[in-house]
Amino acid sequence: MATGFLTDTTVCIGCKACEVACKQWNQLPADGYELKGHSYDNTGHLSGTTWRHVAFIENPKKQRRLSGDVDLIALAGDVTETLPGNAELDGLGRWNFMSDVCKHCVEAPCQQACPTGAIIRNEFDNVYIQPDVCNGCGYCVPACPYGVITQVPNDGRAFKCTLCYDRQRDGLEPACAKACPTNSIMFGDVEDLKVIAAERVATLHSKGYDNAFVYGTPEIGGTGGIGGNHSKFILMDEPETYNLPAHPFMPQDKVKGAFVASSIAAAALAAVVALTFRD
Amino acid sequence: MSDISSDTLAAGRGDQNGKVETSHHPKTDPKQDKKGYYGIPPIKHAHWTWQIPVYFWLGGITAGVALFTAVSKLVGKEDPAVTRLGRYFSVLSMMLSPVLLIWDLGRPERFLNMMRIWKLRSPMSNQSWSLVAYGNVSGILMLKQAAEDGFMGKGALPRLVARLVPDRVLQVLALPLALFIGSNTGTLLSATSVPIWARNWMLMGPTFLASGVSTGLSFISLVLNLLRTGRRDTHHTLQRAEKVMLLAETGLIVASLARMSRWGKPLYTGKVGALFIGGTLLGGIAAPLALLFSGNETRNKSMLTSVLVLLGGLAFRFALVLAGRKSADDPQAYFSFARGDNAPQPGDKI
Numbered sequence: 001m002a003t004g005f006l007t008d009t010t011v012c013i014g015c016k017a018c019e020v021a022c023k024q025w026n027q028l029p030a031d032g033y034e035l036k037g038h039s040y041d042n043t044g045h046l047s048g049t050t051w052r053h054v055a056f057i058e059n060p061k062k063q064r065r066l067s068g069d070v071d072l073i074a075l076a077g078d079v080t081e082t083l084p085g086n087a088e089l090d091g092l093g094r095w096n097f098m099s100d101v102c103k104h105c106v107e108a109p110c111q112q113a114c115p116t117g118a119i120i121r122n123e124f125d126n127v128y129i130q131p132d133v134c135n136g137c138g139y140c141v142p143a144c145p146y147g148v149i150t151q152v153p154n155d156g157r158a159f160k161c162t163l164c165y166d167r168q169r170d171g172l173e174p175a176c177a178k179a180c181p182t183n184s185i186m187f188g189d190v191e192d193l194k195v196i197a198a199e200r201v202a203t204l205h206s207k208g209y210d211n212a213f214v215y216g217t218p219e220i221g222g223t224g225g226i227g228g229n230h231s232k233f234i235l236m237d238e239p240e241t242y243n244l245p246a247h248p249f250m251p252q253d254k255v256k257g258a259f260v261a262s263s264i265a266a267a268a269l270a271a272v273v274a275l276t277f278r279d
Numbered sequence: 280m281s282d283i284s285s286d287t288l289a290a291g292r293g294d295q296n297g298k299v300e301t302s303h304h305p306k307t308d309p310k311q312d313k314k315g316y317y318g319i320p321p322i323k324h325a326h327w328t329w330q331i332p333v334y335f336w337l338g339g340i341t342a343g344v345a346l347f348t349a350v351s352k353l354v355g356k357e358d359p360a361v362t363r364l365g366r367y368f369s370v371l372s373m374m375l376s377p378v379l380l381i382w383d384l385g386r387p388e389r390f391l392n393m394m395r396i397w398k399l400r401s402p403m404s405n406q407s408w409s410l411v412a413y414g415n416v417s418g419i420l421m422l423k424q425a426a427e428d429g430f431m432g433k434g435a436l437p438r439l440v441a442r443l444v445p446d447r448v449l450q451v452l453a454l455p456l457a458l459f460i461g462s463n464t465g466t467l468l469s470a471t472s473v474p475i476w477a478r479n480w481m482l483m484g485p486t487f488l489a490s491g492v493s494t495g496l497s498f499i500s501l502v503l504n505l506l507r508t509g510r511r512d513t514h515h516t517l518q519r520a521e522k523v524m525l526l527a528e529t530g531l532i533v534a535s536l537a538r539m540s541r542w543g544k545p546l547y548t549g550k551v552g553a554l555f556i557g558g559t560l561l562g563g564i565a566a567p568l569a570l571l572f573s574g575n576e577t578r579n580k581s582m583l584t585s586v587l588v589l590l591g592g593l594a595f596r597f598a599l600v601l602a603g604r605k606s607a608d609d610p611q612a613y614f615s616f617a618r619g620d621n622a623p624q625p626g627d628k629i
């Protein structure tokens with residue numbers, strides 16, 4: 001059985017309980033008290049010591065350029081956005097939240113890159129780094145199409161989400177999914193989650209949210225060459241808004257082609273050098 | 280309205296409007312016109328420090344030296360001075376390269392884990408194994424050279440070693456390994472998510488190899504000149520080969536830049552641009568070519584040419600590794616690369 005996450009960003013409230021639960025359960029060190037200054041998100045991105053990250057995306061529905069003396073209070077009272085079903089929303093802007101995590105690719109580029117075999121697929125079909133094998137070469141870091149995996153400077157090894165391998169072994173759900181108060185993070189069998197995701201997207205479409213879609217399936221959203229993700233997301237905007245690539249690709253797809261090209265070049269260069277020996 | 284709000288919202292000050300980022304005026308923030316999340320890179324760059332480009336350089340020189348020595352043997356114009364240099368240098372290089380690579384590991388004491396498995400799809404794994412294989416072959420060849428040079432004293436042992444080591448067979452067998460090491464330094468970069476490297480997957484290996492062979496030829500030429508050794512025709516052949524190889528390298532670099540297209544921007548801008556254009560294109564290719572094609576061959580001119588080519592090759596590797604870092608840190612480069620058919624896809628014809 002393959003297990004995975006389904007992160008429904010439409011019900012995420014940005015409480016960051018998943019970030020905290022992940023840090024606590026996995027005993028991950030702090031990243032420092034860094035204030036990014038652009039939103040309530042001071043984590044910024046996933047790293048070797050942050051395996052869940054809640055993105056705070058400000059999504060202004062109406063783009064307006066204000067000029068002259070503006071009465072902000074009158075403006076706020078005036079501006080509304082019509083939603084499906086004649087509902088109204090403050091049109092000045094709203095939040096999109098997304099709890100980002102390792103995508104646990106079906107064909108993982110980090111695993112392909114790993115020269116030591118430290119990165120494996122475990123019995124739950126999750127991408128797992130064996131910490132006792134990793135020698136910190138760092139080649140998985142630029143291979144990851146999502147910028148998830150990172151080398152931890154003081155430790156030297158690469159780390160990322162284990163999908164709470166230890167908790168799964170004991171029959172528990174991962175810490176982030178357990179802590180999530182709105183069930184934005186769902187954990188379970190990938191096949192079940194696929195059905196849930198399809199149903200949820202259909203519901204959203206029927207309510208008029210036509211831009212909802214599942215990110216991380218080979219069919220929708222596009223994951224060229226990596227065969228989809230075991231951590232799927234329901235998104236409401238184009239992937240780049242969430243700092244995700246639209247069509248991630250398998251970097252190792254061309255290793256064979258590059259070898260053939262290099263062999264031809266090597267033969268040609270050898271022939272050229274041989275010719276220069278002629279008098 | 281207070282002065283503060285009129286200041287930030289005043290007409291005619293649109294450029295400064297976005298200094299305060301709130302949902303009230305996000306559109307005026309220039310950052311918001313671009314795709315992404317507050318400009319935070321969506322992928323992580325490689326942590327590699329100076330050891331990696333230096334290793335790439337060393338690997339390229341090794342490939343060039345192996346190519347010249349093996350070909351000279353095959354065409355029957357072997358120069359003992361070149362062969363001796365090639366055999367000792369290969370071993371030295373195969374001792375230095377692992378040191379550089381292990382130095383760069385996060386857990387150097389676990390370097391042997393590279394030998395746990397062999398993964399054909401991982402250029403890093405292939406590289407480790409090719410270094411082991413070539414290092415061992417080089418070691419055996421060096422033993423024969425040492426025996427012939429009298430480093431094992433006189434007696435039965437050096438005679439036995441000289442007779443038992445099939446140097447001709449080993450030299451030819453070692454050649455593909457060395458050429459693989461030289462080209463794989465480029466392939467290793469291309470098999471990543473970094474736009475500037477991945478875009479040019481087909482020509483990374485060949486370009487690194489051509490550059491490596493030209494540095495290797497220059498290295499042989501430089502050492503022979505420094506030691507005032509080597510036959511006259513060897514020097515002449517080296518000069519001719521250097522000319523051709525520099526031209527081949529130029530062609531491959533031009534083709535690479537064309538293939539990188541707009542994702543190659545880091546190579547033209549900033550300090551990396553200065554390093555690449557000044558160090559590699561002008562200093563490492565144009566200047567040596569001008570020297571090679573002008574007037575008579577003199578020892579000093581030849582040595583200057585060799586030094587320029589060697590430094591240009593080093594600059595090339597630093598520039599490409601640093602350009603990859605800039606490319607990975609640029610969200611727009613990655614997002615535009617990972618849309619449409621720009622990135623390599625499984626269904627690609629080439």
